[in-house]
Amino acid sequence: MHEQPILCVRNLNKQFGGGCQDCRETSTRKLERNYCSTCGTVYACQDISLELFPGEILGIVGESGSGKSTMMQCLYFDEPVTSGDAYIHDVELEGQNVFNLSSQKKRYIRNHKYGMVYQNPVKGLKMNFSTIGNIAEKQIAAGNRNVTTMERTGSELLENVHIPLFRAKEEPRNFSGGMQQRVQIAKALSNNPPILFLDEVTTGLDLSVQANVLDLIKRIQRESGISMIVVSHDLAVIRMLADRTIVMLNGAIIEQGLTDQIMEDPQHAYTQRLVYSLL
Known part of the structure; x- marks a missing residue:
């Protein structure tokens, strides 16, 4: 790919706790997995760097606690x-580290540049609002x-994610898990964001429902050319969706490459275990 990435992340670190002399220095850090047993600090993300290209689905895979959701x-x-x-390739934001922007600017990015679909729909939806009201909320936040x-727009999006329009005024709490995820996807897409984040969106769903949600994600990506991190x-799930894949373990990236390449020739022992468990 010769084009410029739409999102570029460099050396992202996230720790919970202040650290101590045993763990503060990266080079001499003594950790059990990503946890310092001396002071209890958790190094949830350690030096994460990645690029997301226009129209690409980037998969992030790893066990629970690997730091991917953080x-x-x-x-x-x-x-x-x-x-x-982190830098977004965008006229208004070019060259600005978005992590350092004001909360107002960050809100602007969330409302115009990003869409987010959470593992738990309760985080992404107001369960006592109507379904179409949830979608409108995102548009109002963006100034519509x-x-x-x-x-x-709300009706088009609901049709697009296969929610019957006669249920548009219903509250999402009356819906099944798969339907709630589809409403979240519609809401996340309501301002045509160039970047969509999908965090464990099929966890806890029945297999047939999972397949429907994954088909929907593929179709949206194909039709809109939106860039996604899944x-x-x-x-x-990653094999079905992602062009490229990053494998995380204990808060760090241990392997990355084209998804096919990782499936066919995994290099790291942990990735090999993941791949062989699929076969």
Whole structure:
């Protein structure tokens, strides 16, 4: 790929705790997995660098506790980073480390440049709002005030994610898990963001429902050309969706490459175990 990445992350670090003499220095850090047993600091993300290209689906795979969801929360500004840089290739934001921007600017990015679909729909939806109201909320946050336009966009998006329009006024708490995820996807797409984050979106869903959600994600990507980062502990999900894959373990990237390449010739022992468990 010769084009410029739409998102470039450099040396993202996120720790929970202040650190001590045993763990503060990266080169001499003594950790059990990513935890310092002396002071209890957790190094959730250690020096994460990645690039996301236009129209690409980048998969992040790793077991529970590997840091992949924390990384996602940092990128979406749900969690402050300990250190690191992130740049969005965009006229208004060119050359600005988005982690250092004001909370107002970060809100602007969340409302216009990013979409987020959480593992738990409760985080992404207001369960006592109507479904179409949830989608409108995201549009209002981005400054849209035209009710007719919002209703039309909301209806189109619900049709797009296969939610029957006669249920548009219903609250998402009445919906199944798979339907709630589809409403979240519609909401995340309501401002045509160039970048979509999907965090463990099929976890806890029945296999047939999982397949529907994955098909939907593939179709949206194909039709809109949106760039996506997809986080999962399930390599089968990543294999179906991702062009390139990053493997994380204990807060660090241990392997990355084209998804096919990682599936066919995994280098790291942990990746090999992941791949062979699929076969």
